[in-house]
Amino acid sequence: MASFPEILGALAPYEWQPLVTLVVGGALVLFLRGLAAGTRPGGWRVAAFLLGLALMYAVTQTRYDYYAQYVFFIHRLQHLVLHHVAAVLIALANPLPVLAAGMPAGLRERVIRPLWRARPVQWVYRTLQFPPVAALLFVGLIYFWLIPSIHFDAMLSRDLYALMNWSMAIDGILFWWLALDPRAPGPGHYSVGFGKRCLMLAAVAFPQIVLGAYIVFADSDIYQIYDVCGRPWPISASTDQTIGGALTWIPSAMMSVLGVVIVLAFWHRHERGAEGRRARTAPASAAST
Template sequence: MAVLALLALGWRRSPNRVALLAGSGLVALALLSPLCSLAVALFSARVAQHMALVLIAAPLLAVGLRARAPSAPVSASVFAAMLWLWHLPAPYGWTFTSDLAWWASHLSLLVAAVWLWQALLHARPESALAAGIVTAAQMGVLGAFLTFAPRPLYLPHAFTTWPWGLSALEDQQLGGLLMWVPGGVLFAGLALAAVARALREARPAG
């Protein structure tokens, strides 16, 4: 209900209601579709759910919502903290035993991602470049760690992956790749876009 109330308030003040509506629809799809049920069985599906929220829904919401985000460095730091926190084995496992933890994980990641995207969209080019590179790097490190870990790290998926033809380790590796490649590529691309914008702004002065 709190999420609906915030979106309703955002709708009244939104400078881009199409983006807000699209972002809200993607949030609902990620959290209420069969993908959510699949995420109970597969770690890779949970990562796909998170990537849909932070890489697709969040930038749309950032465009659609009129809000003041923290600075790009602060937003990037908060996003990194939330991403690593909810993919550590203990907090991750907690989301399977507590509805409060489940909602907290998804909503804190989403809010942190919206802040990050808002900050990147309005930051100075050099600040957006730095935040984009840092975000791409930290997502890549976490994804690589999950991909190359020698053993499964997540007890909730110890016996849930076999019906899908995956071992728990293979499922974890797939989730790591989903985080490593799409997340790293997107934020690296954003960093390059910031460089291009900086060069365009510097051209008249030259």
């Protein structure tokens, strides 16, 4: 059994990043305030949001981060959580209404809402959330940080390392929010048709499979940085690389499949809702003719 100081040590950040604590803590406070203000998002949405937030925090601000800095496959698992799993949970929780309700009204109405509606902000948001751009960014970031020379610098420089993890988390939330928004396109908000989202999810799966397979089947040591920086235990470079490649390949592609299933369920529910609305209005229009 681990002793109490050992457990505390494992929960303490390896390298404390105040910005992560601030953003995760801030989101948690806003969310709890939103619940207290009377929003009722449903139990599973609350659970999904809290779990997603906790996972993001755990992989960056506990002892886990130490292993992620020195073992390639643990780093890949970290990005799988930031860019896929936790981001999916947060997007599925659809937390924006709760977070908005948790904000002080003055801040929300006088600062956040006008800022959000400002034309440049909307332009940037809609550009990033244009499906081809979103798909390219999603896959592009994975490829970019895995270019051996870029990966080398990211693991060596503290600032670049932080930037890498922030970029994965933010892009993950943006991408999965675009893919898993329960609303169909409509006036007053930006969202994309369900069919396009399925295509987008399929499109990002293949490049991830190709990259993962390339890493798994590579003959040589692609990521020298782990030799340079030493390992927390004597794991061989090739074993580490193979597991890391498999994590880049299989679970990431599975997340696309899962995403498509969820989108199809939304789509189905939306069509049923539309049929219901037609059925309700049909007799009235029939009577008028």
